[in-house]
Amino acid sequence: MSTHVTTPAGIAQSHLPQVTEPRNPGMPLDMDWVRSVQVNTSAVERRASSIAARRSVKKDHQAAWLLRAITCIDLTTLSGDDTARRVERLCAKARQPVSPDLMKALGMGPITVGAVCVYHEMIAPAKAALTGTNIPIAAVSTGFPAGLSPFELRIKEIEMSVAEGAAEIDIVISRRHVLSGDWQALYDEMRAFRTACGDAHVKAILATGELGSLRNVARASLVCMMAGADFIKTSTGKESVNATLPVTLVMIRAIRDYFDRTGIRVGYKPAGGISKAKDAITYLALIKEELGDRWLRPDLFRFGASSLLGDIERQLEHHVTGSYSASYRHAIS
Numbered sequence: 001m002s003t004h005v006t007t008p009a010g011i012a013q014s015h016l017p018q019v020t021e022p023r024n025p026g027m028p029l030d031m032d033w034v035r036s037v038q039v040n041t042s043a044v045e046r047r048a049s050s051i052a053a054r055r056s057v058k059k060d061h062q063a064a065w066l067l068r069a070i071t072c073i074d075l076t077t078l079s080g081d082d083t084a085r086r087v088e089r090l091c092a093k094a095r096q097p098v099s100p101d102l103m104k105a106l107g108m109g110p111i112t113v114g115a116v117c118v119y120h121e122m123i124a125p126a127k128a129a130l131t132g133t134n135i136p137i138a139a140v141s142t143g144f145p146a147g148l149s150p151f152e153l154r155i156k157e158i159e160m161s162v163a164e165g166a167a168e169i170d171i172v173i174s175r176r177h178v179l180s181g182d183w184q185a186l187y188d189e190m191r192a193f194r195t196a197c198g199d200a201h202v203k204a205i206l207a208t209g210e211l212g213s214l215r216n217v218a219r220a221s222l223v224c225m226m227a228g229a230d231f232i233k234t235s236t237g238k239e240s241v242n243a244t245l246p247v248t249l250v251m252i253r254a255i256r257d258y259f260d261r262t263g264i265r266v267g268y269k270p271a272g273g274i275s276k277a278k279d280a281i282t283y284l285a286l287i288k289e290e291l292g293d294r295w296l297r298p299d300l301f302r303f304g305a306s307s308l309l310g311d312i313e314r315q316l317e318h319h320v321t322g323s324y325s326a327s328y329r330h331a332i333s
């Protein structure tokens with residue numbers, strides 16, 4: 001893969017003011033387009049395995065890619081035993097994801113993660129802990145993770161999270177609309193969620209591990225974008241299969257098709273089970289090759305991850321010192 005991100009200092013691009021896209025206004029549901037979507041599963045799987053095998057970036061280039069990855073993390077805690085204290089620790093890590101000593105050794109100034117991602121009840125402590133920063137709070141919503149609470153409550157939940165201070169809302173779609181091919185119902189639901197979000201950006205979680213086929217993933221991606229999703233996201237992290245490279249390929253190609261037809265860039269968020277630095281680089285390489293450099297910024301790309309940052313920090317420490325520290329030294333929360 002090309003090592004265009006260059007050296008750690010080259011990552012200084014991420015210190016530039018973030019380019020922000022016009023939001024996706026959506027468009028009428030185009031059923032001809034939706035029905036025309038097909039996926040060649042074996043070709044997708046071949047391409048996905050070739051990118052993982054080909055990836056090889058070393059030394060300064062690797063450090064640069066890893067720093068870029070950090071700026072794109074939605075640093076997440078979504079556990080039933082979350083507490084304000086845990087969220088405060090997570091936010092401290094979000095503000096300073098890599099120790100100042102390491103950053104200095106890499107020739108870098110401060111960076112932050114892309115966002116902090118929590119349940120509704122944890123928005124208030126996150127907001128307090130992130131005061132004085134530009135780090136947005138993302139709240140999972142709409143009966144996360146199953147999305148099966150009453151529709152009116154799901155709308156209300158979005159409105160309450162926005163009122164509480166969430167700038168980004170990660171909604172879950174009704175998988176049954178996809179599984180029954182009711183694309184109009186999926187479109188109407190997504191449209192209503194987008195409206196309830198107001199100025200908050202909306203990420204549509206497809207829960208791809210529960211959609212049955214890659215063709216369904218492609219069609220659901222397209223319908224959610226037509227209904228105004230700002231991002232499409234693979235998974236809640238709670239399905240038995242979460243983010244994968246084949247699913248990523250299908251979703252980012254849907255994003256590319258949508259851009260080619262509408263001129264609108266929709267963001268992408270793989271989530272669930274991405275915990276290794278080398279996997280993060282593979283994802284970034286795939287995005288770069290399929291969508292281009294513009295998508296390698298936090299306004300268009302995020303990792304949804306609870307433990308990825310710890311492994312990245314470990315790899316950066318190895319880059320600087322030549323030895324690995326124990327992973328417990330990089331615990332997140």
Ligand SMILES: O=C[C@H](O)COP(=O)(O)O
Pocket residue numbers: 076078117235236237238271272273274304305306307308
């Ligand atoms: O959206 C984020 C995911 O829930 C995080 O999943 P993870 O804990 O497997 O990194």
